[in-house]
Amino acid sequence: MSGIDIDHGGVISVDPDVLRSVARRMDAVASCFDDAQDAIARAYRVIVDASGFSAYVDTVSLWSSGVRVSRLQSECQETTASTRLMADVYEYVELRAEAEMLARTDPATAHRLTLQADRLAARDDRIPDMARQLEAQWEIDRFEGLFPAPFLPAVYGPVFAAAAAAGAFSGFGKVTPGETLTGKSDPVTVAPVKTSTPASAPGGLAAALKRMPTSDGAQIAVEKYTYPDGSTRFVAFIKGTQSVGFGGAEPWDMKSNVELYQGQRSASYQATIEALKAAGAGPGDLVDVVAHSQAGMVTAHLSMESEFDVQVQVTAGSPVEPTLDDDQTIVQLRHTDDPVPALSGGGSAEGTGSPDSFTVSRQADPGASIGDIVLGQHLLDSYTETAGMADASGDPRVENLDRYWEELDRAVTIERTEFHAERVLEQPGDAAADAATGAPPDAAISRERASAAGAG
Incomplete structure (x- = not known):
């Protein structure tokens, strides 16, 4: 028994707006890391500048903590940028797919959605390629395990x-x-x-x-x-x-x-x-x-x-x-x-x-x-x-x-x-009788329904 995947369906597994909301929160966390790194750097300067103070504080560990916080801040910023890019890719796929679907029934809206997608792509030239990769992977995954093993009948x-x-x-x-x-x-x-x-x-x-x-x-x-x-x-x-x-x-x-x-x-x-x-x-x-x-x-x-x-x-x-x-x-x-x-x-x-x-x-x-x-x-x-x-x-x-x-x-x-x-299946005898009398084709159906009603 295999595990399950739960998503919104199609290529888009997460709402782009939800991803952007997550990115905003991560950006706020990155700012906090930035403030913390500045605070640690100021504290370090105060300690080393005060005569004899460093004898009471492990300045090496303090400096190392500042380095770790700075690294976390960088990683958080990178993740924020990646999340925003992924949101743009998902929205690009969504806009293009909806435009394609509406091309025949509502060409004006389809054209507007295509322009929106093009504007997204203009912001980062990686978006179209990443979208194509997502769609290609989705096309493979949607039929995973469909084709039978060789030992099964060839049909x-x-x-x-x-x-x-x-x-x-x-x-x-x-x-x-x-x-x-x-x-x-x-x-x-x-x-x-x-x-x-x-x-x-x-x-x-x-x-x-x-x-x-x-x-x-x-x-x-x-x-x-x-x-x-x-x-x-x-x-x-x-x-x-x-x-x-x-x-x-x-x-x-x-x-x-x-x-x-x-x-x-x-x-x-x-x-x-x-x-x-x-x-x-x-x-x-x-x-x-x-x-x-x-x-x-x-x-x-x-x-x-x-x-x-x-x-x-x-x-x-x-x-x-x-x-x-x-x-x-x-x-x-x-x-x-x-x-x-x-x-x-x-x-x-x-x-x-x-x-x-x-x-x-x-x-x-x-x-x-x-x-x-x-x-x-x-x-x-x-x-x-x-x-x-x-x-x-x-x-x-x-x-x-x-x-x-x-x-x-x-x-x-x-x-x-x-x-x-x-x-309601027409009886051959009823069909022949209807043809002989000129009755409409659904006369046999009417008779059967009437018969059923009388039996009820």
């Missing part, structure tokens, strides 16, 4: 390489501003299969992933949190792919995977919308999401284009990364040896979401093992283990998320509903 290497290439070069791995799902989804039916009243909210990332629906056939669980003042908040827990089929009754299948990745409305997305509405969520309501695999694509579009207000999302092994606003928080769990998040291209160089957003990454299954064949590094249990490591890390970003779990736990009631969804 794995090309498949995993194709996943990485698709994410890095196709453009599908990043949901850009203004991008919405196109087309109509296959029709679906959604029905509750279990209700319960949990005693408390999840207490951390691992606990949240363990709240996925457990009822047979359920793909979505929606929890409604009601607070003392009557306000409500919803949290959806959405499973990943449930079938390797294509277009059958199961909405969470490969057809939905392909549709969502290519920006088309899928049955799984539509089923999620309908489950949220069935649970009582309406336009403008706070709806947060915990999602695994395919559900990460559903969540990306829920947060960017739906009628719900998605403020917090936790994704594990998502094939895409959304472009979120500064007031939306995303926690991304990624395994660098998992080919599914590789479809996101390892995320974007600039990261996404609020300053509280962070990415937890690790190589889940180092070395070669049978787990590489069954993609154990993509399973929910593996990501739950990573979430537990993050919970225990003591990282301040993870601890900041505790405020969110505590906010959920202030609810006076929690109503949980698990839903099962299915595609």
Whole structure:
């Protein structure tokens, strides 16, 4: 089991403004060292100039202490300068990446950001080269351990390489501003299969992933949190792919995977919308999401284009990364040896979401093992283990998320509903009857829904 890395995502591991704040504090410390060195030098002069005084003071040690303080002052100044340079490099990368992302949708802003980056580079000609080195290292690290060992079946290497290439070069791995799902989804039916009243909210990332629906056939669980003042908040827990089929009754299948990745409305997305509405969520309501695999694509579009207000999302092994606003928080769990998040291209160089957003990454299954064949590094249990490591890390970003779990736990009631969804499959006989009578194509669907309602 490998250790975890926790950062903001992308090349930028620390906010440039935070680095500059650290540099200012270090500069203040350097000034204190400078004052101390001057004080020691003055004291030394007073002692050696006073007749007989040096017999009572170890002037050699006093002089040596002044030298050590002077060295510390120099080291502190060097570290301050390096920290400021690193902040400029991070900001340069951030500005260039954001400009590239906005080049098509907002060329004026993209041009302004490019000019800002150029002004930074003009201050120190080391900045562009250091930025390129950072980006090159990030591009290597984001797929660490992805490519299987030689003893595994030969098909794995090309498949995993194709996943990485698709994410890095196709453009599908990043949901850009203004991008919405196109087309109509296959029709679906959604029905509750279990209700319960949990005693408390999840207490951390691992606990949240363990709240996925457990009822047979359920793909979505929606929890409604009601607070003392009557306000409500919803949290959806959405499973990943449930079938390797294509277009059958199961909405969470490969057809939905392909549709969502290519920006088309899928049955799984539509089923999620309908489950949220069935649970009582309406336009403008706070709806947060915990999602695994395919559900990460559903969540990306829920947060960017739906009628719900998605403020917090936790994704594990998502094939895409959304472009979120500064007031939306995303926690991304990624395994660098998992080919599914590789479809996101390892995320974007600039990261996404609020300053509280962070990415937890690790190589889940180092070395070669049978787990590489069954993609154990993509399973929910593996990501739950990573979430537990993050919970225990003591990282301040993870601890900041505790405020969110505590906010959920202030609810006076929690109503949980698990839903099962299915595609509505047209029956051949119904299709023939519709064609003969001139009925519209969705007549069979209407009949099936009417039949289901009568049976209920």
